[in-house]
Amino acid sequence: MNWRKGIVIRFHSNTLTVRDLETNINIECYLPGKFKLQKIRPIVGDYVEYVVEKNHEFGVIKNILPRKNELYRPKVANVDQVILVTSLKEPKVDYIIVDKFLVLVEKEQLDVVIILNKIDLLTSSEEKKDMQDFLNIYNPLYPVIPTSKITKDNIQLIKEVLKDRVSTLAGLSGVGKTSLLNMLDPDLKLREGDISPKLGRGRHTTTFAQLLPLKFGGFVVDTPGFADLTLLGIDKDEIKLYFPEFLPYQSYCSFSNCSHVYEPECAVKEAVEEGKISYIRYNNYCVIYKEMEQ
Template sequence: MNIRKGIVTRFHSNTLELMDLENGEKITAFLRGKFKLQKITPIVGDYIEYSIENNTAKIENILPRKNLLYRPKIANVDQTILVTCLKSPKVDYLTIDKFLIQVEKNNLDCIIVLNKVDLLEKNEIKNFLDIYSPLYPVVLTSAKKNIGIEKIKPYLKNKISTFAGMSGVGKSSLLNAINPGLKLKVGEISEKSQRGKHTTTYTELLKFDFGGFVADTPGFAAFDVYKFKPDELQNYFVELKEHSIYCGFNDCVHINEPHCAVKEAVENNEISEIRYRNYLKIYNEIEEFTKKTRRKRWK
């Protein structure tokens, strides 16, 4: 039997679509019964081995997963491109930080794309860069004016990426600018339809002509931060984590403790005050959320 390697790109009711990793051919394949017995199902992003007999492709093996994201389900993601804008729609730094926390929680590499720079003043761009460029690679773009598109491509090449960010920031527009053949619908509120009331949606891996795959969905949701424990939160602010090893107390959460290296770093402008305040806000939001759900459980 001739065994070949592929990657799962999409699901249908009884079959799945895969792409042969050597020749890029798109193939519709059936699952073997053994997967049902083993209760393993391949998901989008899975690297698999398949065979072809009598013109029928069958999945033989699912190769070990590097990781697994859940909203929606997708395997083997290398990195997230966090797309944001600041105006139209207005996105605040708190929302951006909630996305970044999810990225860190899932241990993904992250590139921040600030889109719609055509709508911004120089000082608005500078403020953004002052906060985020010490922490993550930042690319400035305008999908509308075709600015910065070439700078994103090297990050995407030969990787599996997900595009995260609020609805309307320009994720689909950017993907179309990066690879015109993708023909993604612009102006569609995919985030809403994912919750699945009126339209059935699906995750699909799309291939870039220059190599690499992308899903137009994040694999996580910003509101999932409420499920974290408050003292776990600091691990997902990269610069807090870095400074916290010098705090006086091992279990310092950088709020009221003395000898706190994080608070010192905020005072010395080594940590952005905006980021630190967002940390406090999210910390409090998690505590409030935990109290509320506990109260509900007692009723």
């Protein structure tokens, strides 16, 4: 029998929807009991080998290929990159929220691209300066792409970033993650802006993660945004590793285990004073560190 290769794009009540990697056709597949006996449970994003049954109506999973990585929220395997969506107005996302997301991404060792969304709303000279400040801080560290669904800036560039990769969106509720996907691929027809104040999340957001195939190639996971962000499972002493701009300086600190918060003769603090490291980023690092001390 002919073994075919696919990627799991949905998984519900024991049926997997697998998208064939060659034909791009979706097929419902079932999971034989032996996987359950071996306690192997596929998740969205898994690459699988399957065979098509004689009637051509459904497939049977034969093999689940090893995962490159596995995210827990949302539960997805083989993610190539995180697209961190943020905005400076409606909502004005605090830099510390951005930095907390970046800490999580660095811990998972994932590539990240920051999308600064809703730039159509930044019209006053003060707001334009806010945008320039944002770019000055983050662009030396990560790629930052400004856009908006009104002005449609850089839409081609964003498509190139997503093309043929598995991406997951991240960002606070209301920053425009779903709108961005609809702008890039109108065929997706996802529901936007439907936020329940009681639940604090989109009313129609599906509770299970699914991979959305993009018509220009690649897959994306649209996640419900978070109202707040807690850094669970991270130790305060490892956070400094997730601020990549600190790393070139840390070996010059007087104390080998310097936290860069309290110690004297700290090379990271000196770099901040010399303007080589952003004061805002450093300050956020200290705030996160102290939050975790409590």
